[in-house]
Amino acid sequence: MEPVNKINSRTVVIPLDDVDTDQIIPARYLRTTVRAGLGENLFADWRYDKNGTKVADFVLNNDEANGAEILVTGRNFGCGSSREHAPWALLDYGFRAVISTEIADIFRSNSLKNGFLPVVVDEQTHEWLIKNPGAEITLDIESSTLVLPDGRSTSFPLESFSQYCLLNGIDELGFLMDNSASIDAYEEQTN
Amino acid sequence: MSGRSLFDKIWEQHVVLPENSNTPAILYIDLHLVHEVTSPQAFDLLRSNGISVRRPDLTLATMDHSTPTVPVSSLKDLKVVAEPEAFNQIVQMEKNCEEFGLELRGLGNSERGIVHVIAPELGATQPGKTIVCGDSHTSTHGALGALAFGIGTTEVYHVLATQCLLQRKPKTFAINLEGHLQSGVTAKDIILGIIGKIGIDGGTGHAIEYRGDAVKQLSIEERMTICNMAIEGGARTGMFAPDDSTYEYLYGRPHAPQDEAWDIALKEWKMLPSDDDAQFDKEVTLDVSKLRPMATFGTNPGMVIPIDGAIPSPSSSDQGFTKALDYMQLEAGQPLAGSPVDVVFIGSCTNSRLSDLRAAASVLNGRKVAEGVRTLIVPGSAQIKREAEAEGLPEIFKAAGAEWREPGCSMCLAMNGDFVPEGKLAVSTSNRNFEGRQGKGARTILASPLTAAASAINGVVSDPRTFIS
Ligand code: SF4
Numbered sequence: 001m002e003p004v005n006k007i008n009s010r011t012v013v014i015p016l017d018d019v020d021t022d023q024i025i026p027a028r029y030l031r032t033t034v035r036a037g038l039g040e041n042l043f044a045d046w047r048y049d050k051n052g053t054k055v056a057d058f059v060l061n062n063d064e065a066n067g068a069e070i071l072v073t074g075r076n077f078g079c080g081s082s083r084e085h086a087p088w089a090l091l092d093y094g095f096r097a098v099i100s101t102e103i104a105d106i107f108r109s110n111s112l113k114n115g116f117l118p119v120v121v122d123e124q125t126h127e128w129l130i131k132n133p134g135a136e137i138t139l140d141i142e143s144s145t146l147v148l149p150d151g152r153s154t155s156f157p158l159e160s161f162s163q164y165c166l167l168n169g170i171d172e173l174g175f176l177m178d179n180s181a182s183i184d185a186y187e188e189q190t191n
Numbered sequence: 192m193s194g195r196s197l198f199d200k201i202w203e204q205h206v207v208l209p210e211n212s213n214t215p216a217i218l219y220i221d222l223h224l225v226h227e228v229t230s231p232q233a234f235d236l237l238r239s240n241g242i243s244v245r246r247p248d249l250t251l252a253t254m255d256h257s258t259p260t261v262p263v264s265s266l267k268d269l270k271v272v273a274e275p276e277a278f279n280q281i282v283q284m285e286k287n288c289e290e291f292g293l294e295l296r297g298l299g300n301s302e303r304g305i306v307h308v309i310a311p312e313l314g315a316t317q318p319g320k321t322i323v324c325g326d327s328h329t330s331t332h333g334a335l336g337a338l339a340f341g342i343g344t345t346e347v348y349h350v351l352a353t354q355c356l357l358q359r360k361p362k363t364f365a366i367n368l369e370g371h372l373q374s375g376v377t378a379k380d381i382i383l384g385i386i387g388k389i390g391i392d393g394g395t396g397h398a399i400e401y402r403g404d405a406v407k408q409l410s411i412e413e414r415m416t417i418c419n420m421a422i423e424g425g426a427r428t429g430m431f432a433p434d435d436s437t438y439e440y441l442y443g444r445p446h447a448p449q450d451e452a453w454d455i456a457l458k459e460w461k462m463l464p465s466d467d468d469a470q471f472d473k474e475v476t477l478d479v480s481k482l483r484p485m486a487t488f489g490t491n492p493g494m495v496i497p498i499d500g501a502i503p504s505p506s507s508s509d510q511g512f513t514k515a516l517d518y519m520q521l522e523a524g525q526p527l528a529g530s531p532v533d534v535v536f537i538g539s540c541t542n543s544r545l546s547d548l549r550a551a552a553s554v555l556n557g558r559k560v561a562e563g564v565r566t567l568i569v570p571g572s573a574q575i576k577r578e579a580e581a582e583g584l585p586e587i588f589k590a591a592g593a594e595w596r597e598p599g600c601s602m603c604l605a606m607n608g609d610f611v612p613e614g615k616l617a618v619s620t621s622n623r624n625f626e627g628r629q630g631k632g633a634r635t636i637l638a639s640p641l642t643a644a645a646s647a648i649n650g651v652v653s654d655p656r657t658f659i660s
Binding site: 015016017018020022023026027028030031032033034035045050074075076079080081082083084102104105106109110113114159160161164171172173175176177179180182183186187190 | 207208212213214215217219228229231232235256257274276277279280283325326327341342343344345346348349352353354355357359361391392395396422425427491510511514604605606613623625626627628631632
């Protein structure tokens, strides 16, 4: 995992609530045994029509979405299945963070393990972001703050261990492995 | 100090290292369920980092998501019927299990089935255990008093490598079920009613315990249906305290403790139920006697109404609601019952157990599925298939004009070749009605096996109570 420090980018807005993992990456694309290439089918059923042609009015098919790394959506983003293919697809496409007022548990946990930043903000900030697609904003991991174009900043919750892993590009497995003596002891005592 | 809940007790028993402000807890996992869709990338990580599986004996592997539901007993058969990508995934699963020393309940195995159906059936799911799987419906196992939750593929890798997970303790949520169910109203209607009440994010960050007077009358299979869909209410885990029904269900199952070990286990299990003075972070009560059969009308499980109700109107600014009704081709203010049905699917880890099949058979017996309705009935496991056959259920289904298939996830997520064609309306006993869940452009109405069977007979969304004498 690459360390993540700051994300500075324009936003893309999908203003819908309850965007579920079946929309992020439909199940028929889960028949893969690797991670690469999932970005092509990110939001596949919204992006392409039944002939595979791009749907003109879907935001990711517009020029202004090109190169944007921050997605802003309605509340309860990532609800549904546990498929880690969802953050993999977002990352593979080029997104590095999602901002909402609420993010589903398993999606959040999966995201953090891949260096994809789930950001929960207050209603007021969220409303501003929804109304101003394409705004140039900064997400700072070290201070866990979001900075708007006019310099106003607001903090977002980021669990300290996840923050440490993001900043240092660390996979949690290292931490578990370092504690294998405790795991051995637990197994001994419960057997 | 206040008393401890069922959740607290299981959590505490499995803490290897407690959480602090800097690090989450290290939690020990007693049972890890593995299937072909969310594991290949985890096995790759083990391979590339030269790590072996720590406890193959605590790992139970099967294939369910991308397996065909027409008979196949060998890879050669499979190549003929499966799509190439699904074929690769299944072959890869066999290789991974062999390489890492895991016993696989693969194609042709008499114990194969949907992962959340077979673990309880084998008696591997037990009260007090921590159970995880790379699948959000792992909450199903909470029906037996286990702490069970879905994880992502990176965590599958962590558990394979260390048998542990890093976890922050969630909050607790008591859902009190009171009263007696009316006839024609089932466990599926209870959980749809709960989701309608708390919303699809009502349980986010929480572990649910279903409690109250109504619990006693619920069988273990019914409790599984209710726990299964905890995640549709946003909660990673849902559980029932173990009781006599639990012990009766488990006794004699192949992976359940035997003889002396049974007596010891039983003593421990009886300590698990929440203390009388246990505190919960959140609480709601549902009077189940007021419930009617429930059905969804939109594109998430919280968009749900009684089957004889009218489709609600969106608030003016609700883009998502309007989009959902457009997608479903349904109109606000109109009744849902009476909408023409193209496909009926009876199956999935929510409703594919023997009691569900019996319920469907009770409606289909001696009747015919309406012309033009494709009705697919998919048992949850090879064992359920055998039990249903021993009771003569397939004969009832076939005489009615329904298809009787091999076990698997099938049309629940439509990645094995079984899907609902674009634009068609399905009444399904599964758990998700998201856009495209059952196939691109498929429109899904979630309901109980009784409602699904009644709708198959009438060819339109139907209230099952008219079929019940
Ligand atoms: S039946 Fe459906 S919900 Fe259950 S495990 Fe299979 S795909 Fe998931």
